[in-house]
Amino acid sequence: MKVPFLDLKAQYKSIGKKIKDRFEYIFENTAFILGPEVETFEKHFAEWIGVKYCLACNSGTSALHLALLANGIGKGDEVITVPNTFIATAEAISYTGAKPVFVDVDPDTLLMSPKQFEGAVTPKTKAVIPVHLFGQACDMAAINTIARANNIAVIEDACQAHGAEYAGQMLGSFGKAAAFSFYPGKNLGAYGEGGAMVTDDEQAYQRAKAFRDHGQTRKSEHTVIGYNYRMDSFQGAVLNVKLRSMKDYSNARRRHAQQYREQLSGLPIQLVDEENESKGVYHLFVIRTEHRDEMREYLGAMDIGTGIHYPKPVHLQKAYEHLEYRRGDFPVAEKAADEMVSLPMFPELTEDQVRYVCSCIRNFFKNNNADDLWIKTREEAVTV
Ligand SMILES: Cc1ncc(COP(=O)(O)O)c(C=O)c1O
Structure with missing residues (x-):
């Protein structure tokens, strides 16, 4: 018997027809970037997670970066996270000019130890990124209590945790914002690069939306120096099909x-x-x-x-x-x-x-x- 670590072909067999139909529609309408497929996905993903806003983008790394930018994190700030994560968690902090500060993990869950988090807080700490590694929930009650007491923004790295819950509530809905990755091997995987930032905060959403598209707030009005972090329509189509299952x-x-x-x-x-x-x-x-x-x-x-x-x-x-x-x-x-x-x-x-x-x-x-x-x-x- 052969057991691959991951087999994406098996899933494609069951949903391939639906995806090809949607791709055909995109080809016919030539709406390749953002567009209705992405907007539909944003709406349904936000509903599923139980938050007001979802902003689809081109990777989980971009989603983390947008979440930090939207919450005003930048040079001179410290952001606490864990060292046993994919490097993207730290990279997103570095992109903003802030400094990643690492804390050790709990020996049983291998997730952020709230006690270690509390011990690393300084007057410069502006955000904390608990990483729901392996698709398991961090101790969000303890982390949120410490964050609230110290006026620290919680940005969840939910890149591996689509649909996971803590105390009956979906991960991604606990902090100021959360980031998801739709890299093909993820639980909700696109057929290319993809990610999303979710939040309940309208201002943070609007800021992130501008950063996603070259800082545009209206066509050809660039209010900040932004990025090209847009999601393409094909990824939106794949995600719309898979989200249902x-x-x-x-x-x-x-x-x-x-x-x-x-x-x-x-x-x-x-x-x-x-x-x-x-x-x-x-x-x-x-x-x-x-x-x-x-x-x-x-x-x-x-x-x-x-x-x-x-x-x-x-x-x-x-x-x-x-x-x-x-x-x-x-x-x-x-x-x-x-x-x-x-x-x-x-x-x-x-x-x-x-x-x-x-x-x-x-x-x-x-x-x-x-x-x-x-x-x-x-x-x-x-x-x-
Ligand atoms: C915990 C974690 N954070 C961030 C990322 C970055 O996501 P992406 O590869 O979509 O940029 C990943 C994906 O590998 C991840 O597993």
């Missing part, structure tokens, strides 16, 4: 996650916990083991695709060496980066495929003397 896609991912949890129990691996109030959407299903690299090699030989999200935390990347962080600054994120592996996860995965992955992981530990590994992991857990 998001509930089914998320439920399928949750079922696979549950099967993984059941069939991997008792092994010397660590699973990533969800916050009590989180109803995640499992963009990634991540497990941890000190034998990560050997295990990946073994799974690869068994025709199973895996990934690492992410192997090097942002504070240790060369691009950020000017911030002068060192290995050891964020021990939880650094240890996790050495141990994490993402297993195959996409809605169309079959029960048989998940069973095969789990049995191969079981075999890996059996061949490598699971008892020894288990005792070692337990001993280390006790001494930490």
